């Protein structure tokens with residue numbers, strides 16, 4: 001179609017008017033793909049021929065004994081640690097090993113560390129506002145904060161994390177669990193495609209753990225979520241598919257029942273709890 005025909009065609013949708021699509025291409029494969037990844041620290045193999053695939057929208061739990069390589073694996077995905085060999089892809093287009101940490105984050109990979117780091121002297125609303133302001137992709141100027149659509153997004157996230165009633169209270173008054181949810185909310189402001197969550201329920205009450213399980217399961221589908229967690233009860237309550245890491249490689253993968261009945265897993269890990 002010529003440019004003149006396009007201009008005359010009222011039904012034609014011009015490319016510049018269409019919504020910007022996420023750059024992550026998952027049409028023909030997983031959202032995250034690690035192949036034959038190796039990392040040594042002073043000759044010690046922390047990650048040893050690691051292969052891992054996460055599907056778009058999946059909620060995956062990663063378990064494994066201390067020193068299994070879980071944190072190192074997260075560090076590799078976010079660009080904090082560079083592997084010695086192997087490949088790490090985000091969708092089929094983005095080779096994460098060629099990108100730095102800020103570029104990987106702006107592609108839509110959000111990481112929640114174990115300890116919450118919210119701004120206690122600011123309200124919940126302001127915390128979420130700041131999280132949005134930190135995202136240069138969707139939010140080029142601070143003055144844009146007052147736009148109604150951004151306020152709507154903040155209210156939507158407050159609803160998702162179950163803290164809408166505390167919208168204008170200071171984050172300092174929140175319980176430990178509520179701070180964790182707020183921090184998850186801060187990541188959600190940037191609409192990540194993949195959320196990496198490190199030990200979300202450490203230090204939480206039973207009730208907070210239940211609420212966290214609901215939150216993480218509600219996020220799956222809309223985004224992919226990878227949870228590293230030691231609490232087996234919690235993992236059982238949310239897990240669809242579990243990956244067991246041991247000595248830097250995948251020892252077993254499957255449902256919680258499958259992996260917890262696997263003799264190798266029982267020997268190296270779950271046996272400690274049996």
Ligand SMILES: Nc1ncnc2c1ncn2[C@@H]1O[C@H](COP(=O)(O)OP(=O)(O)OP(=O)(O)O)[C@@H](O)[C@H]1O
Nearest residue numbers: 041042045046064065066067068069070071072073
């Ligand atoms: N920067 C580093 N320098 C040296 N050794 C390291 C470094 N980072 C990790 N390691 C070692 O690599 C191994 C894997 O560590 P990692 O923290 O990834 O395990 P993990 O599964 O997260 O353990 P945990 O459950 O205790 O957090 C450990 O033996 C650790 O001591």
